[in-house]
Amino acid sequence: MAEDSVEDYEKRVSPFVERFAADLTEAGMQRMASRVFACLLASEDGALTSVELSERLQASAAAISGAVRYLAQVGMISRQRDPGSRRERYTLHQDVWYSTLLNRDNVLSRWLVTLNSGAEALGTDSPGGRRVQESAEFLEFMQHGLEDMLKRWQSHKG
Numbered sequence: 001m002a003e004d005s006v007e008d009y010e011k012r013v014s015p016f017v018e019r020f021a022a023d024l025t026e027a028g029m030q031r032m033a034s035r036v037f038a039c040l041l042a043s044e045d046g047a048l049t050s051v052e053l054s055e056r057l058q059a060s061a062a063a064i065s066g067a068v069r070y071l072a073q074v075g076m077i078s079r080q081r082d083p084g085s086r087r088e089r090y091t092l093h094q095d096v097w098y099s100t101l102l103n104r105d106n107v108l109s110r111w112l113v114t115l116n117s118g119a120e121a122l123g124t125d126s127p128g129g130r131r132v133q134e135s136a137e138f139l140e141f142m143q144h145g146l147e148d149m150l151k152r153w154q155s156h157k158g
Contacts, residue, residue, distance in 0.1 A: 009056060013042050017057075032059065032067040037076060040092050047080075047091040075103050098153060101146060108143045112136055 017038040024034035035057050040046055048056070050064045057064070068090050071077040076096055079088045093099050115136035122129030 014056070017042055030067065030070055032057075032063050033070045035059070036064065036067040036090075037071055037092075040077065040090060041096075047089050049082075049087050049089050051087070053090070074100070076100055098150065101150060105143060105146050105150070108139050108146070112139055112143065115139065 017035065020038040020041070021031070021034035024037065025031045029037070036053055039053060039056055040048060050061060050068070053059070053064045053068075054061055068077065068079070071090075072079060075093065076099075077090050077092055080091055081087070082089055115132055119129050119133035119136055122132055124130050124133050
């Protein structure tokens with residue numbers, strides 16, 4: 001990073017990265033993964049190497065490695081090799097929010113299968129069975145709303 005861009009990063013970008021990372025962490029994402037994601041989101045190309053991430057976030061290579069592994073597993077980033085180099089570049093997925101919510105829709109589907117079979121096994125005449133059934137009904141309602149919202153986003157985006 002050039003000297004003037006280091007100052008620019010510290011003055012303008014870093015406060016946003018740390019603030020948004022704190023919001024993501026509060027919502028349940030791992031702290032370092034939140035910082036790496038926010039840093040990638042704010043970067044010029046939406047892609048950085050582990051060295052660049054380490055410098056910007058003042059974090060160890062091991063911490064960056066664990067964070068990018070997590071973000072790749074949950075489908076928010078991908079790893080790419082720079083041509084002719086052994087360095088990996090970490091890139092945000094196109095439409096990262098859309099694809100992340102689409103992935104959550106798949107999680108909801110798995111939870112619904114489990115909750116519905118749980119409600120059947122427990123019986124809706126028991127308090128636990130009723131709670132499990134109500135949970136399934138709520139998540140099914142949310143899933144339909146999410147599907148509609150994702151379709152509307154695709155139409156809106158054009």
